[in-house]
Amino acid sequence: MKRTRSQVIIPSLLLGLLTLIFFRKIILSNLILVGVDVFLYFYPYKTYATQSLLAGRFPLWNPHLFMGVPFLANSQVGLLYPLNWLFLWADAPKQVAYSIGLHVWIAGVGATLFARRSLKLSAAAALAAGAVFAFSGFLGAQVEHINQLQVSAWLPWVFLLFDSSQLSAFSFQLSAVSSWRSVVSGRRSVALLGLVIALMLLAGHTQSVYISLFGLGVYGLFRRGIPWGGPKTIFRHLTAILLDFIPLALAIVLALLLSAAQLWPTAELAGQSIRSGGLDYYKTVAFSLNPLKLFYTLFPPYGIDLEAKLGQAFSEYVAYIGLIPLALAAWGAWQVLRRSWAARSRSAQTTQEATLAKELGLLITGATGLFLSFGIFTGPVYLALYWFAPGFDLFRVPARWLLLYTFSAAMLAAIGFEKIRHSSFVIRHLSFGPRYLSFVTLRGPSSLVIALILLELFIAAGALRYNKPTAPEAYASLRPAIAQLQAAQLPTDRFLSLSGIVYDPGDLQEIHNIFDEQLSPRAVYDYIITVKEKEVLFFNLPLVYGLNAVDGYDGGLLPLKKFIDLQRLFLPEDDLSLDGRLREKLHRVPENRLLSLLGVRHVVTDKVFDVWLDNIFYDLQFPAWLNPNTTPEAWTRDIPNFPATAIGLVYHTPKTAGLVAEMVARYASGLEKRFEIEAGAGQPWENAEFGLDYNLIFDGLPLDPADPIVALGVIAKNEVTVRGISLIHQPNTTSRSVLLTTEGDYKAIHDGDVKIYENQDALPRAFIAHQTEVVSDTQAAIARLKDPNFDVAAAVVRQAKEGEGLEAILLGQASPKDNVAITSYQAERIELSADLNSPGWLILTDAWYPGWQVEVNGATTEIQEVNLMFRAVELPAGNSSIIFSYAPKSFYAGIIISVIGLGILLMLLIFSPYKELSQKRLLAVGRRRSAVKRGRKPCQIAGVYGSEILTKEV
Numbered sequence: 001m002k003r004t005r006s007q008v009i010i011p012s013l014l015l016g017l018l019t020l021i022f023f024r025k026i027i028l029s030n031l032i033l034v035g036v037d038v039f040l041y042f043y044p045y046k047t048y049a050t051q052s053l054l055a056g057r058f059p060l061w062n063p064h065l066f067m068g069v070p071f072l073a074n075s076q077v078g079l080l081y082p083l084n085w086l087f088l089w090a091d092a093p094k095q096v097a098y099s100i101g102l103h104v105w106i107a108g109v110g111a112t113l114f115a116r117r118s119l120k121l122s123a124a125a126a127l128a129a130g131a132v133f134a135f136s137g138f139l140g141a142q143v144e145h146i147n148q149l150q151v152s153a154w155l156p157w158v159f160l161l162f163d164s165s166q167l168s169a170f171s172f173q174l175s176a177v178s179s180w181r182s183v184v185s186g187r188r189s190v191a192l193l194g195l196v197i198a199l200m201l202l203a204g205h206t207q208s209v210y211i212s213l214f215g216l217g218v219y220g221l222f223r224r225g226i227p228w229g230g231p232k233t234i235f236r237h238l239t240a241i242l243l244d245f246i247p248l249a250l251a252i253v254l255a256l257l258l259s260a261a262q263l264w265p266t267a268e269l270a271g272q273s274i275r276s277g278g279l280d281y282y283k284t285v286a287f288s289l290n291p292l293k294l295f296y297t298l299f300p301p302y303g304i305d306l307e308a309k310l311g312q313a314f315s316e317y318v319a320y321i322g323l324i325p326l327a328l329a330a331w332g333a334w335q336v337l338r339r340s341w342a343a344r345s346r347s348a349q350t351t352q353e354a355t356l357a358k359e360l361g362l363l364i365t366g367a368t369g370l371f372l373s374f375g376i377f378t379g380p381v382y383l384a385l386y387w388f389a390p391g392f393d394l395f396r397v398p399a400r401w402l403l404l405y406t407f408s409a410a411m412l413a414a415i416g417f418e419k420i421r422h423s424s425f426v427i428r429h430l431s432f433g434p435r436y437l438s439f440v441t442l443r444g445p446s447s448l449v450i451a452l453i454l455l456e457l458f459i460a461a462g463a464l465r466y467n468k469p470t471a472p473e474a475y476a477s478l479r480p481a482i483a484q485l486q487a488a489q490l491p492t493d494r495f496l497s498l499s500g501i502v503y504d505p506g507d508l509q510e511i512h513n514i515f516d517e518q519l520s521p522r523a524v525y526d527y528i529i530t531v532k533e534k535e536v537l538f539f540n541l542p543l544v545y546g547l548n549a550v551d552g553y554d555g556g557l558l559p560l561k562k563f564i565d566l567q568r569l570f571l572p573e574d575d576l577s578l579d580g581r582l583r584e585k586l587h588r589v590p591e592n593r594l595l596s597l598l599g600v601r602h603v604v605t606d607k608v609f610d611v612w613l614d615n616i617f618y619d620l621q622f623p624a625w626l627n628p629n630t631t632p633e634a635w636t637r638d639i640p641n642f643p644a645t646a647i648g649l650v651y652h653t654p655k656t657a658g659l660v661a662e663m664v665a666r667y668a669s670g671l672e673k674r675f676e677i678e679a680g681a682g683q684p685w686e687n688a689e690f691g692l693d694y695n696l697i698f699d700g701l702p703l704d705p706a707d708p709i710v711a712l713g714v715i716a717k718n719e720v721t722v723r724g725i726s727l728i729h730q731p732n733t734t735s736r737s738v739l740l741t742t743e744g745d746y747k748a749i750h751d752g753d754v755k756i757y758e759n760q761d762a763l764p765r766a767f768i769a770h771q772t773e774v775v776s777d778t779q780a781a782i783a784r785l786k787d788p789n790f791d792v793a794a795a796v797v798r799q800a801k802e803g804e805g806l807e808a809i810l811l812g813q814a815s816p817k818d819n820v821a822i823t824s825y826q827a828e829r830i831e832l833s834a835d836l837n838s839p840g841w842l843i844l845t846d847a848w849y850p851g852w853q854v855e856v857n858g859a860t861t862e863i864q865e866v867n868l869m870f871r872a873v874e875l876p877a878g879n880s881s882i883i884f885s886y887a888p889k890s891f892y893a894g895i896i897i898s899v900i901g902l903g904i905l906l907m908l909l910i911f912s913p914y915k916e917l918s919q920k921r922l923l924a925v926g927r928r929r930s931a932v933k934r935g936r937k938p939c940q941i942a943g944v945y946g947s948e949i950l951t952k953e954v
Contacts, residue, residue, distance in 0.1 A: 008113070011127045015108040015134060019101050022135055022458065023466060027101045031469035032093035034526045035144040040539035041553060042146050043475060045077050046092040048543040053088060061827045061886045064542050065552030066559045066580060067869065068847040072891065073265035076147050076556050078204040080262045093475055100143045100466070103153035108134030110156030115414050118163040120355045122418060124446040128453060129414035135457045137320035138406040140464045144315055151200045151208035152403050158196055158216055165189035165247040190247045191908035194254030201259040207395040208403065215404040219365045220244050225340065225357035257901025264894035266557070268850060273557040274564055274578055278393035281386050287316050287397040288375025298326065300460035315465070319402040322456045324449065325413035332416030336363050359415055366408020372401040421446055470523040471515060474530040481535050482545055484750040485602060488758065491825050492765035494548045494599045498586050499536035499606035499754050501529065506753050535753050536604060539581065550598055551582035560847065562869035568782050569594055589622065592744025592761055597792040597867065599845045601762045606754050611650065613683070613695045615733050618650045618724035621755065622741035626661065626716035634722065634742050635713035642736040644709060644727035646699035652721040655679040660718040663698060666711040673701060677720065693723055699730065712738055763793055766832055768818045770840045771795035772809045772866065781868055796843055796866040812838030812877065828886040835879050842882060844871045851888030857881055
């Protein structure tokens with residue numbers, strides 16, 4: 001017993017130590033892992049979850065992205081995954097780092113136990129299997145997708161528990177005491193298998209769960225070998241396979257019960273998701289493994305820049321196991337095929353032959369995973385699976401099937417290692433080493449081979465991201481634009497960021513001065529990238545700072561279908577962002593009327609398309625489109641306090657000659673200075689968007705501090721576009737930009753690495769409307785909202801209910817006395833007060849979603865869905881108290897089911913029916929066992945004996 005325990009505990013300790021060595025940079029230092037997904041997706045989600053939980057609030061709703069979306073229901077968050085709770089005391093980067101270490105260790109221990117117990121390998125070979133799988137390129141590359149790593153880590157445990165829970169191993173042997181114990185043990189294995197599958201579901205990467213269970217199914221089909229013989233033999237074989245799947249089916253049912261608190265809300269979200277109807281074929285085969293780049297996938301990247309060879313998303317294509325393990329796996333695969341062919345005419349009647357059948361099942365499973373990872377390159381195979389195999393139409397990235405290949409290759413490498421280790425030459429000539437290592441038979445060549453395997457895996461890991469961490473300030477520091485937004489925004493204001501990261505930060509030199517001597521050039525580069533991403537609040541970073549963005553980033557069940565409909569207000573049909581990144585599709589600030597509808601108070605842009613001309617900066621973000629027939633003039637009274645001696649102008653006109661406009665500078669005293677703008681006058685400047693622009697300087701302005709400029713205007717005489725205006729102080733060549741635009745009432749409130757504008761026309765989060773236009777469908781609603789004559793502040797659009805006519809419904813009449821205010825805004829509870837002169841609709845520009853309820857003056861009222869995705873509630877005249885609350889029945893019903901599942905789990909693990917056998921039953925069992933010892937064989941099916949113990953006794 002002590003020896004058996006040492007063969008589990010000591011390899012587990014060794015794997016733990018190796019995990020610390022491999023991942024020392026992110027676990028044992030203050031450096032942090034960076035990358036697009038981990039930095040912009042997982043860190044923000046973990047920060048929000050931690051902040052909420054530590055504040056005593058269970059986060060069901062996320063009001064900061066996509067106009068509001070469910071939080072817990074998004075399974076990728078992993079809010080209910082128990083192992084995530086272990087690290088809530090740490091900040092988000094360290095939560096991820098510690099979870100990486102824990103799950104790499106879990107993967108290694110699971111692979112070791114599977115190799116030891118299911119494949120009956122020696123402790124040395126099993127340790128090799130665990131190390132190869134744990135420190136393989138696949139798991140190492142997927143650390144950036146922490147939920148995918150968490151699911152993948154449990155794969156060996158699923159295979160192990162599947163093998164130990166087979167009903168067919170004891171279902172025909174209830175006549176033996178040892179077999180009844182097997183029943184109890186098998187029942188517990190089923191319970192543990194259900195628990196592990198539940199953990200995989202809660203970890204939140206559904207595709208990896210699907211791949212794991214699919215691979216387990218392939219393994220289950222072939223773990224008894226391939227039947228050779230007549231119909232009766234094949235029938236027995238298939239019957240045995242069917243029985244093998246009974247415990248798996250029971251375990252899956254138990255897993256569904258245990259994880260219902262997550263699965264039910266997630267299923268509800270799936271119904272509202274862009275994936276509710278599945279993905280089209282070409283989206284499902286995105287990120288297929290290119291056969292021409294297979295070398296970079298299967299071989300260790302010694303001295304290779306994987307990003308240069310495989311692209312920015314190279315982590316999806318990495319699946320090396322090392323050169324030595326790859327050679328061992330090839331030898332192991334050959335041995336399995338050779339021995340399986342030799343044994344094809346015999347049933348698996350011995351332990352050795354049963355193990356060989358399992359090895360063949362693993363080989364086929366790995367080959368299946370490698371083949372499916374090619375995706376679109378498999379030709380009609382993947383297309384057929386897309387159409388006929390349930391689930392294939394829900395997931396992208398076929399390269400993730402490499403998980404099955406990696407696990408199978410690690411086991412085959414251990415098998416090859418075992419065969420070579422037991423060769424007569426090794427036994428006779430290479431048996432040396434200290435005997436105190438005999439607890440894992442790490443003597444002689446075994447220790448040398450394992451050391452070489454670890455060494456080459458350690459060297460290869462240098463190319464992966466977890467070995468290229470950067471400074472913790474990359475995530476922890478606060479950038480000026482974020483601080484400005486936090487100071488300027490109310491809790492209910494939203495912002496839209498249109499900036500990319502092609503600019504250089506203003507403190508670039510300071511960053512180099514601080515970090516060049518502390519970090520590698522790659523780490524400094526990554527730090528600069530993260531600084532720029534934070535400055536413009538890329539993707540999901542608003543969650544970290546409590547800011548509210550219009551869009552966000554998600555590649556799973558989010559965004560909602562209705563958010564995609566909302567995008568159609570701004571983007572053409574063929575350019576929609578299915579992962580929610582509206583910002584990356586917008587080339588200009590959208591129409592102010594629509595921004596106001598969304599409650600966008602602030603707009604963030606960079607300076608990439610602005611210009612410096614003769615050392616004068618011109619802000620070209622918001623032009624003024626002027627025409628004497630439609631928009632004859634534009635004025636601004638937002639004039640900075642600046643001693644201007646000249647005015648600089650950048651303009652564009654299709655005219656080639658003649659007077660096109662007149663600029664007017666109006667002073668506090670009433671004095672006006674007028675300047676004529678002639679077509680083609682001034683310095684020409686080539687602009688990619690407009691063609692040829694011109695730059696004019698109007699000097700000779702009076703400099704009198706007591707009589708400043710209070711207004712600037714441009715009066716069109718012909719078609720002209722005012723691109724930018726700056727006040728200039730010529731003695732020292734300084735300038736200040738002035739915003740003159742016809743695109744809305746904007747005010748510049750921040751000018752640093754990026755610019756922030758305040759939209760002073762933005763509607764509040766809650767407002768009153770007295771007209772509803774009922775339209776036929778979503779397309780009609782989009783068309784109506786895009787109509788420039790539609791007043792978004794006075795009316796809303798709603799799709800017709802069944803049997804409802806298409807009409808404009810009036811409810812009361814607008815009055816200046818109408819008033820609504822948000823008195824308390826929390827994620828799952830919003831309280832408002834309203835005072836209406838006549839009945840009307842309260843419009844709350846938060847996403848409509850099942851589970852939201854509203855009470856008006858204490859009475860539950862219907863929430864209508866208006867303006868594509870927002871909420872509306874009918875209010876009576878007079879004072880009203882309104883409370884919106886998010887209490888999804890799916891979550892609370894799921895909790896009840898999960899509690900029931902937990903009770904079943906505990907019963908299966910604790911209750912032992914063996915102890916309740918009567919003495920008479922025990923005596924009967926003893927007599928039957930004696931009969932077996934006298935030569936009667938136990939019942940068998942498809943050549944597989946009911947008990948391994950009894951098989952040895954026969």
